[in-house]
């Protein structure tokens with residue numbers, strides 16, 4: 001590949017020596033599950049995510065399942081979820097025994113559509129919803145989602161797996177959420193050396209329940225208040241994440257520079273594509289460059305980019321309703337926006353530490369692919 005879609009080695013190399021020392025200390029102290037590193041990470045995340053309670057867990061999918069359970073979502077309840085997202089929110093709803101209801105995206109911000117959500121509620125009477133902050137920004141209607149859910153008694157979980165560093169209305173997207181989650185999958189803006197995640201809530205009682213659920217529902221060592229899970233973070237992951245946090249602001253800055261480069265480059269190619277950016281009032285984190293092709297399909301462009309040795313992705317090439325286990329799921333419309341967008345989307349390389357020369361090569365290659 002002339003330009004990789006992602007290069008994790010580039011962001012691990014600068015912290016390699018410190019991580020080796022931290023992991024050696026973990027071995028010396030047998031700091032394996034939980035411990036001082038995990039406690040320090042949770043405190044650091046409280047400041048970084050601007051959330052009053054942070055509970056670390058094993059991954060972002062567990063965070064969703066446990067978050068739903070902590071909020072009392074279970075069998076017989078209907079949970080709205082955007083039709084275009086990663087599969088995990090759908091899985092989490094089904095895993096807690098609830099019923100997913102698929103909602104289309106807004107074609108301008110690519111997040112769950114607020115008007116369709118509101119109309120869908122009249123028909124389906126949602127008990128809960130998962131609002132997913134996708135692609136490195138959030139819905140232009142975030143405040144409306146929150147106030148509508150509050151006034152209608154709809155439990156709202158916000159999936160912030162991809163949104164470390166995203167701000168809306170002047171505050172971190174995690175601050176005012178009833179309950180939010182994050183994933184530290186290695187390719188995320190803040191990534192671990194394996195799977196890891198966390199759950200945030202401003203409510204100390206909810207956070208206490210989340211902490212118990214992540215640890216078998218424990219009340220004491222051998223007493224249990226809930227039927228929970230084993231979803232705890234290891235010391236090694238926490239120390240790795242603490243080192244990553246030391247450099248994450250620089251990584252986000254380089255992502256934003258690259259995002260701006262792509263945005264400016266493709267603005268002049270509006271007959272071939274549309275490039276998406278955070279809506280006004282939202283500060284994005286440069287997680288993904290999302291390009292909607294207007295003529296060729298995403299698959300056609302991806303094949304041409306591969307021939308030109310440019311890494312690329314299609315996030316997401318199929319929507320939830322097109323997946324076997326979701327084919328008969330309830331829905332609020334024909335879900336046409338999300339299904340159409342999924343056929344046309346293409347993502348170019350964008351990662352912490354990417355150079356402008358790499359962006360130039362990728363952008364010019366896509367331009368060449370448009371012309372072929």
Ligand SMILES: Cc1ncc(COP(=O)(O)O)c(C=O)c1O
Pocket residue numbers: 059060061062085086088089132159161162182183184185195196197
């Ligand atoms: C939107 C979204 N939700 C949930 C997850 C699940 O997180 P994890 O892979 O840490 O389980 C991911 C990513 O991987 C994601 O992108």
